[in-house]
Amino acid sequence: MSAASRALQRSNRTPQLDRRMPQRLNRTRGRAALLTSGAAVAALLLSACGSGGTKGGGNGAGFVTGTDGIATVAKADRIPAPDLSGETIDGKQLDVADYKGKIVVLNVWGSWCGPCRLEAKNFVKVEADVKDQGVQFVGINTRDTDTGPAVAFEKSYGVTYPSLYDPTGRLMLRFKKGTLNPQAIPSTLIIDREGNVAARSLSALSEEKLRKMLKPILAEK
Incomplete structure (x- = not known):
């Protein structure tokens, strides 16, 4: 051819x-x-149940992360927490905004998560010590496809404070990027008395570290 x-x-x-x-x-x-x-959601869940998350110094969003992994925001630079409402793992309705006037310790956890199990006893102990000081603990249970394991987890560790049921992570995604948002499981945030996010940790917390996160917020007037 x-x-x-x-x-x-x-x-x-x-x-x-x-x-x-x-x-x-x-x-x-x-x-x-x-x-x-x-x-x-996938990006969030890929970081699930790690020993930490992204850490570092100030990133231009008004917060600074210390060497202990706890990120804090000056009171004047804090922004409100997003809408965190819905059904709890025991079928009740809960809206975190109803706790305005109290300090809220918000813990993201899953019954399948090893570090969550390690820190559970620390949360139970600290919660018992500070609940009379205007502090409310709230959990966000995520990635449990059924509430049964979550309820069993709380019963096993003696958790008495409520937990929102968020199997797909939709509540976690309501936090704005670049702010103190939960980026790993477990994550813990502290919301001040005015409803603003004041501190965050992206790793399982010892009793000492949890008290350290709470102390300066409790001291605020």
């Missing part, structure tokens, strides 16, 4: 390839859309 004949055949095939391109693009875009829709 001559070079001219081969060139003609190639030119005749090109329109067929071109006609297939929109279909391929549509399939590619469809897959990309599916991936994007779950990307935020």
Whole structure:
């Protein structure tokens, strides 16, 4: 076959390839859309049950992370916590905003999470010590596909404070990027008496560290 004949055949095939391109693009875009829709939750869950999270100094968002991994925000730079309301693991309704005027210790946990089990006894002990000082503990249970294991977890460790049920992480995603948002499981945030996020830890907390997080917020007037 001559070079001219081969060139003609190639030119005749090109329109067929071109006609297939929109279909391929549509399939590619469809897959990309599916991936994007779950990307935020996936990114959060990939960090689940780690020993920590991103740590560092100030990042321009008004907070500074100390060498102990506890990030804090000056009172004047704090922003309000997002809407954190819904059904608890025992089927009741809860809205964290109703605790305004109290300090709220917000702990993100899962019954499947080893570090969560390690810190549970510390939360129970500190909660018992400070609940009469205007401090309310609240959990956010996540990635448990059923409330049964979560309820069993709380019973096993003697947890008496409520926990919102958030299996898909939707409540966690309400925190704005670049703020003191929960980025790992476990994560602990402290919300001040005005409803603003004051401190965060992205790792399991010892009793000593939990008390250290609370102390300056308790001292505020």
